[in-house]
Structures are given as C-alpha cells and as structure tokens.
Amino acid sequence: MAILDGKVPPGPVAEKWTNHKFNMKLVNPANKRKFTLIVVGTGLAGASASATLAELGYNVKTFCIHESPRRAHSIAAQGGINAAKNYQNDGDSVHRLFYDTVKGGDFRARESNVHRLAEISPNIIDQCVAQGVPFAREYGGTLTNRSFGGAQVSRTFYARGQTGQQLLIGAYQAMMRQVHAGAVQLYTRREMLELVVVDGAARGIVVRNLSTGEVESHAADAVILATGGYGNVFYLSTNAKQSNATAVWRAHKKGAYFGNPCFTQIHPTCIPVSGDYQSKLTLMSESLRNDGRVWVPKNKDDKRSPEQIPDAERDYYLERVYPSFGNLAPRDVSSRQAKFRVDEGRGVGPSGQAVYLDFRDAIKRLGESVVSERYGNLFEMYEKITGENPYQLPMRIYPAVHYTMGGLWVDYNLMSNLPGLHVLGEANFSDHGANRLGASALMQGLADGYFVIPYTIGHYLASTALPKVTTDHDAFKAARADVDARTQRFMAIKGSRTVDDIHRELGQIMWEYVGMSRQETGLKTALEKIPKLREEFWQNIRVSGDATGTINEELEKAGRVADFLDLGELMARDALHRNESCGGHFREEYQTPDNEAQRDDEKFCYVAGWEWKGEGKPQELHKEPLTFENVKLATRSYK
Amino acid sequence: MGGTSQRNINLKLKVWRQKGANQQGHFEEYDAKGISTDASFLEMLDVVNQRLIKEGRDPISFDHDCREGICGSCSMVINGNPHGSERSTATCQLHMRKFNDGETVVIEPFRAKAFPVIKDLSVDRSALDQIIASGGYISVNTGNAPDANGLPVAKVDADQAFNAATCIGCGACVAACVNGSAMLFVGAKVAHLGLLPQGQPERNERVLAMMDKMQELGFGNCSNTGACAVSCPKDISFENIARMNREYAKASIKKRS
Numbered sequence A: 001m002a003i004l005d006g007k008v009p010p011g012p013v014a015e016k017w018t019n020h021k022f023n024m025k026l027v028n029p030a031n032k033r034k035f036t037l038i039v040v041g042t043g044l045a046g047a048s049a050s051a052t053l054a055e056l057g058y059n060v061k062t063f064c065i066h067e068s069p070r071r072a073h074s075i076a077a078q079g080g081i082n083a084a085k086n087y088q089n090d091g092d093s094v095h096r097l098f099y100d101t102v103k104g105g106d107f108r109a110r111e112s113n114v115h116r117l118a119e120i121s122p123n124i125i126d127q128c129v130a131q132g133v134p135f136a137r138e139y140g141g142t143l144t145n146r147s148f149g150g151a152q153v154s155r156t157f158y159a160r161g162q163t164g165q166q167l168l169i170g171a172y173q174a175m176m177r178q179v180h181a182g183a184v185q186l187y188t189r190r191e192m193l194e195l196v197v198v199d200g201a202a203r204g205i206v207v208r209n210l211s212t213g214e215v216e217s218h219a220a221d222a223v224i225l226a227t228g229g230y231g232n233v234f235y236l237s238t239n240a241k242q243s244n245a246t247a248v249w250r251a252h253k254k255g256a257y258f259g260n261p262c263f264t265q266i267h268p269t270c271i272p273v274s275g276d277y278q279s280k281l282t283l284m285s286e287s288l289r290n291d292g293r294v295w296v297p298k299n300k301d302d303k304r305s306p307e308q309i310p311d312a313e314r315d316y317y318l319e320r321v322y323p324s325f326g327n328l329a330p331r332d333v334s335s336r337q338a339k340f341r342v343d344e345g346r347g348v349g350p351s352g353q354a355v356y357l358d359f360r361d362a363i364k365r366l367g368e369s370v371v372s373e374r375y376g377n378l379f380e381m382y383e384k385i386t387g388e389n390p391y392q393l394p395m396r397i398y399p400a401v402h403y404t405m406g407g408l409w410v411d412y413n414l415m416s417n418l419p420g421l422h423v424l425g426e427a428n429f430s431d432h433g434a435n436r437l438g439a440s441a442l443m444q445g446l447a448d449g450y451f452v453i454p455y456t457i458g459h460y461l462a463s464t465a466l467p468k469v470t471t472d473h474d475a476f477k478a479a480r481a482d483v484d485a486r487t488q489r490f491m492a493i494k495g496s497r498t499v500d501d502i503h504r505e506l507g508q509i510m511w512e513y514v515g516m517s518r519q520e521t522g523l524k525t526a527l528e529k530i531p532k533l534r535e536e537f538w539q540n541i542r543v544s545g546d547a548t549g550t551i552n553e554e555l556e557k558a559g560r561v562a563d564f565l566d567l568g569e570l571m572a573r574d575a576l577h578r579n580e581s582c583g584g585h586f587r588e589e590y591q592t593p594d595n596e597a598q599r600d601d602e603k604f605c606y607v608a609g610w611e612w613k614g615e616g617k618p619q620e621l622h623k624e625p626l627t628f629e630n631v632k633l634a635t636r637s638y639k
Numbered sequence B: 001m002g003g004t005s006q007r008n009i010n011l012k013l014k015v016w017r018q019k020g021a022n023q024q025g026h027f028e029e030y031d032a033k034g035i036s037t038d039a040s041f042l043e044m045l046d047v048v049n050q051r052l053i054k055e056g057r058d059p060i061s062f063d064h065d066c067r068e069g070i071c072g073s074c075s076m077v078i079n080g081n082p083h084g085s086e087r088s089t090a091t092c093q094l095h096m097r098k099f100n101d102g103e104t105v106v107i108e109p110f111r112a113k114a115f116p117v118i119k120d121l122s123v124d125r126s127a128l129d130q131i132i133a134s135g136g137y138i139s140v141n142t143g144n145a146p147d148a149n150g151l152p153v154a155k156v157d158a159d160q161a162f163n164a165a166t167c168i169g170c171g172a173c174v175a176a177c178v179n180g181s182a183m184l185f186v187g188a189k190v191a192h193l194g195l196l197p198q199g200q201p202e203r204n205e206r207v208l209a210m211m212d213k214m215q216e217l218g219f220g221n222c223s224n225t226g227a228c229a230v231s232c233p234k235d236i237s238f239e240n241i242a243r244m245n246r247e248y249a250k251a252s253i254k255k256r257s
Helices: A013-025 A045-055 A096-105 A109-129 A163-180 A246-253 A288-289 A317-321 A332-341 A360-366 A367-386 A440-462 A472-491 A499-513 A519-542 A554-575 B040-055 B126-133 B154-166 B172-176 B183-194 B203-216 B226-232 B239-256
Strands: A036-040 A059-063 A184-187 A192-196 A202-210 A215-219 A222-227 A264-270 A293-297 A355-358 A395-404 A420-421 A608-611 A620-625 B008-017 B026-036 B076-078 B104-109 B117-118
Touching: A013 A096, A013 A317, A013 B076, A036 A045, A045 A163, A045 A184, A045 A288, A096 A355, A096 B026, A109 A440, A163 A184, A163 A440, A163 B126, A184 A222, A192 A215, A192 A472, A192 A554, A202 A222, A202 A360, A202 A472, A202 B226, A215 A472, A222 A246, A222 B172, A246 A420, A246 A554, A264 A288, A264 A332, A264 B126, A288 A367, A288 B239, A293 A332, A317 B126, A332 A355, A360 A367, A367 B183, A472 A519, A472 B117, A499 A519, A499 A554, A499 B026, A554 A608, B026 B040, B026 B203, B126 B183, B154 B183, B154 B239, B172 B183, B172 B226, B183 B203, B183 B226, B183 B239, B203 B239
Parallel strands: A036 A059, A036 A222, A059 A184, A222 A420, B008 B104
Antiparallel strands: A192 A202, A202 A215, A264 A395, A293 A355, A355 A395, A608 A620, B008 B026, B076 B104
C-alpha cells in the first residue's frame, strides 16, 4: 500500500485555486498549436473541454460513441445546475455551497476540490447564459432558481425539466464552432478500446469505428477521458443504454487507479420496474420534491386506491423523520427511507416496490397550471410510461441506480496517477465524496471542462518533456493487437446465452448485494457469484453477426459487459473493505440506533485508490488520507 | 405491474433489413409474441432481437440510447409515420398499450437523401451536425461572459426561445417531409438564438450560413405541408419556418446593400 498524493496546493482553502492558477506554468499562445490533445466523450465535461481547449489554440481530437456528439447522456439530466450566485438573497455564498457539498458527500471528498468547484460555479452560469442557454426567468427578465435536496437555499438554475439538454446543446454548439474552425477534429461512432501508454505517460488511444468495425490508432501529447459513470453495471439504471465503463476500465488496466468504486448513488425518485423486459429505468427529477410530498399508507398491505386513503392514515415519512429538510432530504437518505418503508410491507402499487410522490396539495395550493409550468414535461413522461395521470393520482416511485461518485482517481489537477491521463466529470471520483447532491453533476462536468482542465493541462504540457510519438510506436501496435485478439475471442465463443442475459444476471447480483444497503455476508456472496458468472460469460456468450464491415451492437456490448464483470467485483471488494457507512455506501452493520449512516473517521477517512495487478489477481489498495480543516467532521444530520 | 390493465399481445412485424449503405434493402417478417402492453416499443424490439441472437441470426440494428425521449437517437418510421402515429412522442416513449393484439407493424428507417442508411434502421444524420457547425451558435469564448443577470431577457422571449431550443435533433421532420427538408430543424435553431439578445450580433450571418449549408448537403426546401411539425416529438412549431424565411429575406437584403 502506498499513500496517494492529491497534490493539493498549500495555503488557505479559499486562496488555493487563485494561487495555483498563478503558480502553474503556461504554454505560450504560439506554442499551443504544437500540442495535440485527445478528448474522449462529448457530454458536458468532454464537449466543454474540447471547445475551450480549441479556443485556446490546442489541436483537439474529440471522440464519441454516438452518431452525433449531442446525444451524450448529459442530455438527459433534468432538474438543474447549482451555482453560488445568491441571486435569491437567501444567504447563499461560495462557502455555503462548499459546506453543503462537503457535508452532502458525507466527508469523503477532497475539501480543496470542492471549494474550487463552488468558486467556479457562478462563472458557469455566466458562460452558459452568454451562449444562449434559455434558463428559466422571472417576469423582470432575471434568472430564477429552485431548491434541491441537501440545501436550505435556492441556488439551482434550471430550464424546465430539460436542464442537461440545454447545457449540453450550449457546450455542443461551442464545440461545433471549433469543428467549423478546424480546431477540433471530431470522430463520431468511435469507441475507445485501449489507452496507449509510452514511457509511463498516456500518449494515445485505440478506437473501433462502430459503423465499419475498423480499428484506428490516434497519438497525442495528453489524453482526457470524459466518458461518464458506470451505473450500468447494475443493468437497470437511469443511465442511457450505451453508457459504459470501458474507457475508464481499460485505462485502469493500464495503470490508472480506480477511486472509491463502491460509492454509488441510488436516486430516490424513479419510475418503478414494471416487468422482466425492462431495459432501463426513468428518473423523475428531484425538483419534483419541491412540491411533491412523499408518503406510504400507515397500515401494512393497504390495497386501497391512494385517493381513498385519508390524510390521517398516510405516513409522510420524510416530513416526519426529517422535519427541517422534509421532502428535500438528500438522495441517499431519501432512498434508504423508501427502502425501509417497503421492507416494512408498506410499499404501494401492484409490486409493492414503490412509494407515492403526491402533488394533490401542490395542485390545491398553486393550481394545475403552475404545477404544469414547473413540471409539465415530467408529468407527461410519467404518463407515457405508466399510462397513469399524475395530476389525478400520485406518482409511484422507487429508488434506482443513477450516478457513480467513484471513478478514476485524479489529483487536484484532474490528472490520474498515470501522467498525461486526465479524467473529467462523472468519470473521475473527485468532488462528491460518498453522495452527490442534486444539481451538482452538471456543475462539476462544466467546471472541469470549461474552467479547470484548460489551466491544469497547460501546466502538465509546459512542465513535461514529451518526445514525439507516432502510431507506429510498438505500444500502439501492441494495443491494437490486444483489441483484435479480444474481438476474435468474443466472436469465437459461439455459446448459447446473449450478452444482455449475462448483464441482467450481473445486475441482479449487484442490486441484491452491492445496492442500496450492503452487509459482509452479502458482499462475500457477490464475490463468489461474480467470478462464476464471468466464467460463464467467457465460455457461453453468443455474439452473432460479423466483426467488421458494419454495425455489430452485440460485439460492442460484449466488450462493455466483460468490463462490468470486473468492475462489479471491484465494487464489491471496495464495499467489503470499507467497514463503515457513509453517504450512498450503507453497511447494515454500521448504523446509528435511528438507522442513519455511521461513519468511522478514525479508520476510513480516506479515498481508496485501487491498482490493477493483472488478470485474475486482486487489485492493491492505496490510500489518500482526507483532512477537514474548514468543515468540521461531524455527524451529518438533516433532522 | 405498471398500469392495472397490463396484458400480453402478439404482433407481426415487417422490418426493413439492409446490410450496408450501398446494398439493396428488403422487408423481413418477424413474430413478436407475448409482448407486455407496459413495454416500450424498443423493449418489444429487444425481445425480438434476443430471440434472433439465440437463433444465430443477425439482430435488427436501430439507434437508441437514453430511452427517455431526449437524446434524439431513435430514427424509425412506424406504419408510415416517423416515431409512429402518437403525437409528441419519440419512438422510445411509445408504449405497446397503443397497439392491438394481432396487428401488423411496418418498421422502416428515416428516409431522406441527406440521411444514408448505415444498417437496417440506423441512418447517418451527421448532416444535421454540419448545419450547426456552419453557424448554429453564439460565438463567445469561455471566460468572456458578463454576469448572467447583467442581460435581462423578457420572460416571454426566454420561454419562446426555450420552446424552439427543445429540438432533440432526431431528424423526424426531415423524414416526414416530401422534400427531405431540414427547415424545421434550422428554423428552430434560428429562432432559439435569434430571439435572445445574446444572439443578435450574428443574427444575419447565422441564418444565411445555416440555410446555405442545408441546401449544400442535399436537404430540400419547404413546400408548406406542415408534416414536419406533426411528426415532431417535441412539438417544435411550424411557425419557426415562417420566422426563418423572414429572417433569411431580411439578411439577404442586408447582405446585398
């Protein structure tokens, strides 16, 4: 075990970033065009980084798996983006956003990173408005805000229930402007299958063209991964179907440490599973909890229709248990409470695996038109999926996997332990600790891409000797050979199970044992079941079609599921080693008498960074100790 | 287990199969049996594909990703209508409770000169990205922005700009149009940016550049049938095209004078 150095700059937390920006080396404008940078992913982090780095003068090569960069999964974020603007005059500040985020993450994030995020947050809103992002406004023409979980101020900017879409289109358009200018070379329908490391530094990638099956190599001076999270390890999640961990996992296998893999966010308000054909789950934005009230019947197995259950026989359990935050308790806390109620036998709907999110009182108070203005598109989406009208009947909701706080380990400069490999957005582990607050993912993705990496990557390029490397280098040849060998192996298995079939089974194991609540015996069971399933995968999957010449989605999925099997095992191992409860990681053995998460700061106040040691060998654990100098370590309470 | 009226239905599918851009395509028939009415249309296709794979056959290719109606990946024509006949709904949000037991469903890719088929129901819509690259943005480098509240925007303008900005870039408008025109797509972007004060400096250049690019890429022109707006899963208003024509005329005159 080694101690990981987060390379946090010295000085008071509020001055670190300012001082660091001055102390970092610069690349002069004329020299920037001599550097080529690879960006993988075109979500908020990748598109904003590509646009900004190209504006600065770098040569940027940008890759995405979609047929258009605008389809990246950031597009689906609904509720909003936090920023410490204090436009509402309600007591917000950079320090309060910093404080809320550190506390919300249950003291498992790096203070310095979180402070920087809060400092940058107002600039993000400015930048987006300048690009034409149509945020919600007041009649006077100023921007409006709403509240999100884990905060007692209104600091969330939004564009109805489509904030991610509008922010992504802003970043996408900025990037397409650079494509037009020739500063960004865009490669669509390309999946990164290998990271190429030369003399210890990340110098390129190998990708597969998903339309033709051709394998291509690309060299650069540095590589930026902005490839999103790994929630699809659970098969059913709110992630898009193509969201996957392959880019980060292949980088991990080349030496990049994986940080806090067990920190998974289960979002409390999703549409429940309806059947075994289910391909994904749909989120109902947290913003709904501004006006919706969460409840279950007081009586077990109450089969009455919800409108027939009088108020006296309803348990508005979030308001009861957390009077000061009420329905806006943070995600991890709200999800667990929903699970407790269902486990007590008070779940609702045909499956009993749901709770109500009720707008009856909001409609009475505000009128249907105001409710529709705020949440209309979400109500429509709910009705399309379930066939029920939420203006008349409460929504049925249940927690589902939504976001992964863990990811590749990065230092303060967003560089992994592998020099030259930078990781942005959900793909890194950095800012959310053990639980992300609502409306903070969009903030982090854009902070990393617009305002952090453009500074820190310059420092890396200016302070590192980077001899010329081309794709003729042996490391590229070896990486391509690995890609080809893996493809041939998948095609040759010709077994009897589909890739989805194995993926679903992995998802069931993960949800059962590494999901909303975990315990030692269950995690050990998962660690027995996953290797068996992996063996089954490598012996018995069937990938039909051809490996080259055209689209082969089964082959794409096979590579992703192979990586999910490895990653799922690491998640279980990480969850087993962390003998405490914190944020989204709830170990049943470690809870307070009133069922809240019980941290162990003496033993676990660190980031777990796992090092790949080779196929079939367990990863080695390294630790980055966390210190809290500005937000006092305390039990997190929302009561 | 969703709606209480859940039941299973059987369908006959006639699906367009085409191995590649330069190959001849044809319809093939498949049975979709025991499909839950709570399933989505894409989940119905998943069920069919799982069976095809187990039989060693090539599954049907179709673009999909978020399955929440927002990424714009879906690109199929169902019974003659892009995204099917239900209004304001992308294919992924279409649910099987809208179909009848025993029905035959015809599934084809979006068809347009500017959208070549890649395989089966997957088409190449990168021409839409090229239109955006030609001018569908506000030119502001990162770091140049004034305070966000420094530039008030009337709520009515902000709301209208938002309505146009909700376009998901799926291309259903192009597939629905007899001329294969992308004018609703272009009109929506011209309206989104042109209605905002931030978009004024480049207003004229933007509409000219985007329209020229659209024509260069093989999209047709508008003959006012309105089919585009009917097929739009996000209800982008047909008025955007009229607005764009006015903007285009004004910009052209300005350019000449």
